[in-house]
Amino acid sequence: MARTSDAKERLLASALELFSERSYANVGVQELCEHAGVKKGSFYYFFKSKQDLMLEALEHQSRAIGRMILTPAFCSNLPPLERIERLFHLTYEFQKAMKEKTGRVRGCFFGNLALELSTQDESIRHRLDRIFRTAITSIEKTVQDAVSAGDLADIDVAATAEAILAYWEGVIMLAKVRNDPGLLKDLAKGAKELAITETKDTAG
């Protein structure tokens, strides 16, 4: 019962490549097929629609980012706060490599799709929400570890994790607009500052 064709895998790889390079709407099924060396009829043998391919590509890339960035950053034996630093450092390396290969900081596949499609396609929005929540859960565990280790005050762990994810995505956005991965290095320390609230009462 072994697979007899890798056309589907090639289409998914092309989807990741081309949707990252441009956007969902700017890449047609025809171009996707040419890039993957597959005929259009075969495309619709494997996927029932372009949206269906997108949903599978999201799944695929979600696992890839987990493997390449989230797991190495969060599941290590590093002290909790260093894991956050590592998250930014790995992202920096990733975007820098992209820029060297293609001339462009391509940003986060999920963030890109989120802003392009989440007002248009509820199933994609929902899938992205789940992916982000999964990442937040990893961050949350790290923040909790930091609190337990006494590195952090007794903060709102869930909200802090959401804040760190939002900051992460925001910094990637700014790096993309400037086409400069260096921003991920320069602004990495801000993420720790989101957690380290020594509850100094300011402004009222």
Add this chain to the structure above:
Amino acid sequence: MARTSDAKERLLASALELFSERSYANVGVQELCEHAGVKKGSFYYFFKSKQDLMLEALEHQSRAIGRMILTPAFCSNLPPLERIERLFHLTYEFQKAMKEKTGRVRGCFFGNLALELSTQDESIRHRLDRIFRTAITSIEKTVQDAVSAGDLADIDVAATAEAILAYWEGVIMLAKVRNDPGLLKDLAKGAKELAITETKDTAG
């Protein structure tokens, strides 16, 4: 020499409306024209291309956001750190109003465009970079005021301002993915925490 037609203004308003509702690529010139009650030939009388319309719409919206959000948040007589709070609160109100009117959190016009187009169209990327830098300058002034007032330690003012902008955009993104403007309220306090680094030496 008074203007004899408001068709151009109507096209710009439609552009803002429809590009926010969906995206740049998903709104055609024809639809834009129908929404504005203008014939296609007239569109190309006022704009030399769809991209040209986009650049003018960016200019337009940049001024509008300045008027509606940045100026009220930053140019007030409020204490500096409250201005940041106000930035988030005004954004919350804005996105909440959008959701009530259209059922969707539409996010930031600039952020949306940035992630959709900044790898494809260098002139739009460049324009967005300038718009973000302008906002960062406003934030920077506020952060500097806070340092001068003794509310903040002697931090890197420029980097902190960039961090706050990135965080702002990131939180708007997350609010859009969840279709929940409430996140802008819940995560507002994180922005102050980005500034308040009481340089506690943690992790090594």
Add this chain to the structure above:
DNA sequence: ACAAAACTTTACTGACCAGTCAACTGGTCG
């Protein structure tokens, strides 16, 4: 009144869009 400028209108390109279909190929069963 007149001409020029500002604007509108209609009809048109040629390319591309997502998606469909039926015929076909080569391998693997019984």
Add this chain to the structure above:
DNA sequence: CGACCAGTTGACTGGTCAGTAAAGTTTTGT
């Protein structure tokens, strides 16, 4: 052998895309 199955192929549909051309109308300044 013959049927079945996974996958392939190329031609096709109807619609939409950005952009153009040229003639027509209205508004303005003089």
